[in-house]
Amino acid sequence: MTIERTADLLISQAVRLNVSDIHIIPRRQDYLIKLRVHGQLTHYGNLPPIAGERLISHLKFMASMDIGEKRKPQSGSWQTHIHKTFVALRISTLPSTLSKESLVIRIFPQNHSFFLEKMSLFPKSILRLISMMSHTHGMLIFTGPTGSGKTSTIYSLAEYCSSNLNRNIITLEDPVERQSDQFLQMQVNEKAGITYQTGLKAVLRHDPDMIFVGEIRDAETAAIAVRAAMTGHLVLTSMHTRNAEGAVYRLLEFGIKPLEIEQTLIGVTAQRLVSLLCPFCGDICSKFCEGGQEMKRAAVFEILEGERLDRIIRLARESAGPKDFDHVYSLKRLIRKGIALGYISNEEYHRWIFQEKEETAPESSRVFSDKTE
Incomplete structure (x- = not known):
């Protein structure tokens, strides 16, 4: 051969x-x-x-x-x-x-699209994300580790805005992961002088309604994204933090003022993918099982908005360190709910807990990890 x-x-x-x-x-x-x-x-x-x-x-x-x-x-x-x-x-x-x-x-x-209704383990989470798309300006941050499905979620929401809300959408990515005819996509090319900073400045002059910034990696990109959100644009972006609260502290680390965060940040979403129980194989589903359900994994969303978001920003303004709130919509409680409803196995929960413990060591790098996609 x-x-x-x-x-x-x-x-x-x-x-x-x-x-x-x-x-x-x-x-x-x-x-x-x-x-x-x-x-x-x-x-x-x-x-x-x-x-x-x-x-x-x-x-x-x-x-x-x-x-x-x-x-x-x-x-x-x-x-x-x-x-x-x-x-x-x-x-x-x-x-x-x-x-x-x-x-x-x-x-x-490239031609594999995700239906918003089928992405989340709990449909109410998607409805909350869709409701945020009605904002005409502001910033929505998606957090989570590499491979947690952040980009797929943002693409699906952007396609929804393009087809249902008639928004002019421009993306700035490194690299462009999926081609779409519903919005204009721009590739970061540092050799040609197109960085996140220069590209975002050019995008702002192209009359967009919504901007998708692949990732906020440094202070200058964060400052331009916040400025775009303050000048009448809806900005969707991703960031590497361990939980939703960590995104607020990461913005502060990049030099964004608490007042600017209050005026621009609509919400923060922490996302994880969990393996679902297979109706044919049971607890341990073969990775090559093609007779099982089409969606073998689903997303679990921890959404930080409203009063909870205001409370986190207030704590950040008071220079209090990031805390793990075991609230009703935390990732841990949502995964426990999935186990109780029979969607997730106990083994999947313990595997997720083990990964979380590995991400949290040492203490100084709990929130401010700087991994790249």
Whole structure:
């Protein structure tokens, strides 16, 4: 079998199984291939050293990357049709101590849309998010770890605003994860001088009603996003914090004044994806189960708005540190509710608790983690 055929089979199988990431990992005797299916890494197979190196070189060539450079990290992308599905592939390489490269492929199905009503485990959460879209100006922040579905939620809300509210929407992303004909999308390109800061300044001159900023990463981007929200634009963006309250303290860390936060921030959403019980497999559902339910995972939203949001801003103004409030809409209580209703297993709850404990150590980095998507 040719290396081109091997690559096509690997990617087509991954798309068929709804894989989000393909990992090609070098080892002393071979290359290990793993797939991330529904958030869990699964062993897929092994390749001999020569075949593994040729596969990585072929994938780098398809992504317009430097095949001869193996000492530096590289990134690239390309788009293709697989199983009548238009997908975008983002490639990332890292050098290892074995003088070999590790390669990861992130898969973005372009014509796979999410229905708002089916995204959330609890429908009332989506109704609350939709109600926030009626605002003509302000800022809505989505928080959560990598792979929690923040971007999919924002895309779905933006498409709702475009089709139902007739909004002019412009996005600024790095990278553009899914192509949409319902709004104008702009790609961050630092080599061409298009950063989040310069791109956002240009977007503001293009008469948008709503702006989607891929991520607030620094003080200047935060300042421009707040200014956009104060001048008559609805801004949707994401931020890496452990919980919803942490977004307020992160804005303060970026130099945003409490009064500006009060005037612009509509709400903050902390999002997690939880695995649902399979009606065919029970507690432990096979990752390759195609006879089970179509949606094997659903989102749980902790939404911070109204009086609760005002209370957090007031605490922040008084220089009080971030606190974990075990309120009725906290992620922990919502997941417990999912267990009580029979949607989530106890094992899923304990796995989520373990991940939360890992994210909270050490104390100084509880809220201000700076991971990138």
